[in-house]
Every structure is written in C-alpha cells, then in structure tokens.
Amino acid sequence: MDIRAIRTLAGRLLRQPTAPYHEHAVRSEVERICGEHGLESRRDQFGNVLVRLQTGGQRRAMVLAAHMDHPGFEVMRGISAKSWLVRFRGGVPDDHFRPGLRIRLMPGNVPARLGRRVGTERTFVASAAAGAKVEAAPEFAMWDLEPFAVRSGRIYSRACDDVVGVACILATLVELKKRRSRVNVIGVISRAEEVGFHGALAVAARRSLPSNALVVSLETSRELPGARIGEGVILRVGDRTSVFDSDGMRYLGEIAGELKEKRAGFEYQRALMSGGTCEATAYQEYGYQTTAVCVALGNYHNCAPRKKIAEEYVSLSDTLNMVDLLVAAARRMEEFPKLVGKLPMRLRAMGREAQEALAATALG
Numbered sequence: 001m002d003i004r005a006i007r008t009l010a011g012r013l014l015r016q017p018t019a020p021y022h023e024h025a026v027r028s029e030v031e032r033i034c035g036e037h038g039l040e041s042r043r044d045q046f047g048n049v050l051v052r053l054q055t056g057g058q059r060r061a062m063v064l065a066a067h068m069d070h071p072g073f074e075v076m077r078g079i080s081a082k083s084w085l086v087r088f089r090g091g092v093p094d095d096h097f098r099p100g101l102r103i104r105l106m107p108g109n110v111p112a113r114l115g116r117r118v119g120t121e122r123t124f125v126a127s128a129a130a131g132a133k134v135e136a137a138p139e140f141a142m143w144d145l146e147p148f149a150v151r152s153g154r155i156y157s158r159a160c161d162d163v164v165g166v167a168c169i170l171a172t173l174v175e176l177k178k179r180r181s182r183v184n185v186i187g188v189i190s191r192a193e194e195v196g197f198h199g200a201l202a203v204a205a206r207r208s209l210p211s212n213a214l215v216v217s218l219e220t221s222r223e224l225p226g227a228r229i230g231e232g233v234i235l236r237v238g239d240r241t242s243v244f245d246s247d248g249m250r251y252l253g254e255i256a257g258e259l260k261e262k263r264a265g266f267e268y269q270r271a272l273m274s275g276g277t278c279e280a281t282a283y284q285e286y287g288y289q290t291t292a293v294c295v296a297l298g299n300y301h302n303c304a305p306r307k308k309i310a311e312e313y314v315s316l317s318d319t320l321n322m323v324d325l326l327v328a329a330a331r332r333m334e335e336f337p338k339l340v341g342k343l344p345m346r347l348r349a350m351g352r353e354a355q356e357a358l359a360a361t362a363l364g
C-alpha cells in the first residue's frame with residue numbers, strides 16, 4: 001500500500017473528535033470513506049459499523065476489529081452559561097488531572113479549562129475560555145491537543161488509540177478492493193472500548209459474525225521493552241489478561257516472515273503487550289479464534305513524562321507494515337491450514353530423527 005494513502009485516511013479520521021459513546025463524527029467519516037470506495041457498510045443496532053468485502057465465495061472470513069473512541073470527558077450537566085460538570089471516561093492515572101488543563105468542548109470545538117475536582121470520582125468543573133462562543137450545548141470534551149500532524153515519520157494525534165486502528169482497517173479494505181482480491185473480510189469498527197469494550201462485547205454476544213471467522217484485533221498499544229516504535233508491526237500474542245490463539249498467531253507469523261524476506265521496508269516484532277486489555281479478549285471469550293496486531297504507541301492515553309498531557313504518537317512505517325500484513329493475510333486465508341501445519345510437520349520429522357539419534361546412543 002502507498003504510504004500517502006494511509007496518511008490521508010488516518011488524517012481524515014483523526015481530525016474528527018471522539019470520546020467513549022461520542023464516536024459519531026469518526027463514524028460518519030468511516031461511512032463517507034466506505035461510500036467513496038464502494039465498500040458496503042452498515043450500522044448494527046448498537047451503532048457499531050460493519051464493513052464487508054465479500055468477493056471470495058465460501059472462503060473463511062477474516063474479521064478486522066478496531067474501536068473509534070478514545071479516553072475523554074463526558075458532559076454531565078450545565079452549572080452556569082459557561083461552565084459544566086464533566087466526567088472523565090477511560091484509563092488515565094489520577095495524578096495527571098490538574099486544574100487549568102486545556103480541553104475542547106464538543107460539538108463546537110470550544111476552548112475551555114479544567115477546574116476543581118468534585119467528589120472523589122474523576123468529575124470536574126470545566127469552564128469555557130473568556131470570550132469563547134458556545135453555540136451548541138456541549139456533550140463531550142477532549143484534551144486540547146493537535147488532532148493530526150506528521151513529523152519525522154511519526155503520526156502525532158490526540159487520539160491515535162484507536163483511530164489509527166480504524167484507519168488501518170479501511171486502508172486494508174480499500175487496498176483489497178483496488179486489487180480485486182478474492183477475499184472475505186469484515187471490518188468491525190466498534191464503539192466505547194475504553195470503558196470495557198462495550199461495542200466488541202455487543203457484537204460478540206449477538207453472534208453477528210461467522211462462528212468460524214478468524215478475528216484480528218488492531219490496536220495501538222503502549223511501547224514496551226522489546227516492542228519498539230519504528231521497528232515494525234507487532235504480532236500481539238496477548239494482552240494484560242489473555243494469551244491469544246497459537247495457530248492464528250502462527251498464521252500471521254508465517255505471512256510476516258515471508259513478507260520480510262521479499263519486501264524491503266517490511267519489519268515485524270512479536271510480543272506480549274501487557275499494557276492493557278484489548279478487544280481480542282472479548283472475542284476470544286465468546287469462542288472466536290482470535291489473534292491481534294498492534295503498533296507501538298508513545299504517550300499512551302496522552303500521558304507524557306512528568307505527568308504531562310500530550311499527543312500520542314505512532315510510526316507511520318509501522319502503520320504501513322500493519323496494513324501490508326493484513327492485506328497479505330486476508331488474501332491467503334485459504335492457505336491457513338497449510339501455513340499453520342508447517343511447524344508440526346517439521347517437528348514430527350525432527351522427532352523421528354531425535355528418536356533414532358538417541359536410541360543409537362542410549363546405551364553408551
């Protein structure tokens with residue numbers, strides 16, 4: 001895939017405001033992009049978006065899952081014409097919240113500041129900046145950070161997690177469609193992950209997906225030792241609470257290994273990303289064969305060193321690697337049993353050799 005295409009898609013999506021339960025602007029952009037590329041999208045009853053590219057007949061489906069929300073504030077109620085009670089939703093340590101921090105009230109992108117904390121929950125008074133026009137009643141708020149910028153090969157944004165994952169799903173589908181690949185891919189673009197993967201749980205519980213699908217969760221995930229920004233897409237073997245399917249991970253590993261051999265610039269890593277729990281855990285618990293990929297994320301959930309709030313960032317080349325891996329994996333689903341069977345075959349041959357060698361020398 002062309003790096004400019006993924007950069008454009010990511011930019012369009014990342015410029016939309018979002019927070020748990022307030023994903024509507026990202027969702028509209030997702031639907032616009034699908035419309036432009038002739039991809040069939042529909043909303044389920046929970047407001048998640050399912051995008052289907054089914055040109056592969058009875059081929060086994062690959063599900064690509066990512067979420068549209070990002071930790072942010074919901075507006076609870078108005079206090080005066082220019083101040084509101086807001087509550088933070090999502091995982092950010094308590095000591096990052098300080099009076100005076102700048103936020104943007106949505107809709108309207110109204111500049112405001114965080115005021116005093118109310119009670120022991122993460123509930124605060126927020127006040128619009130002096131002179132700011134408030135035309136519509138605020139519904140949610142985000143940190144006042146850059147929506148989207150590319151610098152030195154990195155995407156900086158207030159909400160990389162997980163709008164970058166959403167961009168990668170769409171980039172993969174656009175590329176497969178452009179190549180007229182025979183595939184069976186379903187993009188599941190979900191809501192409210194940051195409060196306990198509500199969207200993914202609803203999809204899994206309603207059995208909206210083929211039961212034999214291979215589910216791949218796409219995330220941005222906190223950079224860890226051994227899973228570094230700029231060193232390639234990460235085959236995510238597990239999260240904080242689960243280990244994912246060994247055969248499924250091996251399938252992605254075989255595809256990644258071949259890509260690395262034949263394509264300059266393709267890099268991958270393999271790691272347990274224990275920084276958080278991802279949607280893969282939800283799908284796996286409902287019985288789907290489940291795997292995950294991610295790109296390493298800096299300033300996870302906008303938490304920068306010295307307790308600052310700052311833009312998250314990911315590597316553009318890692319992101320491109322993620323799309324290239326998924327395009328190849330979707331196209332080769334028919335080879336799943338063969339690729340996954342390579343290692344057991346090798347092990348059986350080695351087992352025979354081992355027995356011969358050991359038996360011949362057993363007596364000493």
Ligand SMILES: [Zn+2]
Binds near residue numbers: 161162194301
């Ligand atoms: Zn997150």
